[in-house]
Amino acid sequence: MVEGINFSFFWLTLWIPFLIAVFILFFLIKFPRLASALATLGMFISFGLTLLALPQFYRLHHHHLLPLESSLTWISLGSIQIEFGILINGLTILMLLIVTGVGSLIFLYSMTYMEKDEGYARYFASLSLFAFSMIGIVVSNNFIQVFIFWELVGLSSYLLIGFWYQKPEASTAGKKAFLTTRVGDVGMMLGILTLFGFLLQSGLGTFNFLQTEQNLNDAAIPAGWMTLIALGIFLGVVGKSAQVPLHVWLPDAMEGPTPVSALIHAATMVAAGVFLLARVGFLFMHSPQALTIVAWTGAVTAFLAATVALTQNDIKKILAYSTLSQLGYMVMALGLRSSEAGMFHLTTHAFFKALLFLGAGSLIHAIHTQDIWVMGAASRGERTLLPLFRKMPITSLTFIIATLALMGIPPLSGYHSKEEILTVAHHGPTPIFWFAMVTVFLTAFYMGRLVTVVFFGSDKGRLPPALEHAVSHSPSIHESGWRMTFPLVILAIFSVIGGYLPIREMLPDRSHFEMAHGHALELISLAFALSGFFIAFFLYRFFPSGISPRFAAVRAPLFVLEKKYFFDAIYDFFIKNVQDNVARLSDAVERWVIVRGAVNGTAFFTRFLGDRLRKLQTGMVQFYALLFAGGFTLILFIWILGGRA
């Protein structure tokens, strides 16, 4: 007999970041160094606890004793129990390792990156709060709990995006992220409640994941409703994982500090949507239509975001669109019924995208710009080959490794996971497969452009005069401190070997594809990736001013891309013309009907009536006595009459 798993590890993993966040907020705001050390330590402890539980997990997994649950009854409403609990299966453990592992590296990195910031302690409190919320989503064993932590993640994301709230762009971006994801969350809540309603009708009401999965077969929910439920929950995923059309908040979220972008907007939070899809995958198994929509949303997001990334000039924006595109891949894989491929890519993506963001952060930290052209030009004054490599060897090297991993070059981690997704897509509808393949090319192209411009740019880079000025004032560039380079190196190692980690073995096997890696597929995708990279390399190495001035034909499409397919413009238009009018109407209704009509009307009526009634109060005692005697007589009269009847 195998003993159960020790749940106290997981309870601690969950609560330590929360307690630290509260402690910092109440006591350590004035002691930023202590706060940062404590928060980082807490994150490493959480990671360590997860690692400690790993052997137990593998033993149980081997004996097929998972999933296991530990839960407390939180709210009890008649027959409805809402729990607060922990659900342990492979998915939980994998996601916990990613969140706490990548999280602790980024905490460490932040200690240097944010060193000179005034809000140092506040930053670490928010980051710890985020870690708590994210771990909460991962361990949740029921819909209500997951929804609460889902919202908490939204809150901490808002706090961190708007961390530099003095900047209007940052606070606006925070609000935008919060509101956009809220649109999706409404759908998610409706989905959860509808599902619960149907289960309750069949006498099987529960919010628990495992019980829901079992009860779903007996509840006999009509197919149409099942699709609506699945799509409602998927809407929440679309918001949080920034899929088209709710993706607009993610690029703007890059206003936050770079480590935040790495942790939240690349490695963990945006992956929460993908994780949730995998967690409640059983719902989607009951609705093929919903799955089709999921797959298409993913494919379209992957493609659109990759095309927009081609034209961006801000290094973080490029990476943000790349993240969108990769999330699209994951969602697509889940839509094609392969949660393993999706979660596998989520894992490897967490490594190399966090690495890319941290590398970008290291560059920004050193060069003080986010524009790739300025970055490329900044180091080019000296007459050495590849100057940035000499000055920032670790950053440059790890950045290149991450780029290759993202492009899917063997044997790096991205190659394995992307290959798996492409295999899945190959078994799926043909248009989706071609979206995925073209995206491979586009990914290689925009990353090739980024790397070429920043690291391998030509000396004759022609910059607009305004940027020339910025370059000439850039300070001497040097490598960042160990607390920044150490996470880079670790993440680079995992970006390389990530593909060989036993990740697929951790997940319950839901997909029924025989994963025969067709060599033809591998070669084609590799050809796509390499051609994308080299076209970008030659184009931007030898035509550094870009291609648009040379070829008039590309101007129109480029304009569309630079405007990001007009999503923001359309939303602005919608908000100005529809939402504002609805708001004005509601305002008028509230002002005139509710306040003037109902509230003031009641008061007016009461006063009017009082004015009339007070005339009865003559103040003459005998009038009162008369009324009393008359009333009493009347009652007596009625009583006697009644008694006779």
Added chain:
Amino acid sequence: MIPISHYLIVSGILFSIGLWGLLLRRNILLILLSIEIMLNAANLNLIAGSSLHGNIHGQITAFFVMVIAAAEVSIGLAIAVLLFRKQESVDTNEIKWLKG
């Protein structure tokens, strides 16, 4: 033996006189007197009932009523004195502080 209805009629007449005075008199002393008349009408009723049923409950209650009437008169007279001091009149038409 006088039938019970006679007592009741006398008592009713007394009570009506009292009520009449209470409602129509303006002098507060006369109003107090009217109240006394009404109380005594009630007492008459009680005693008549007592003798009809052949027990003493009604008589006991009548004693209580007398005691309470004495107390009431003493308080009522005190109020009348205070009223007189305040507005130099015992006319109820002058008492209109409660007018709404």
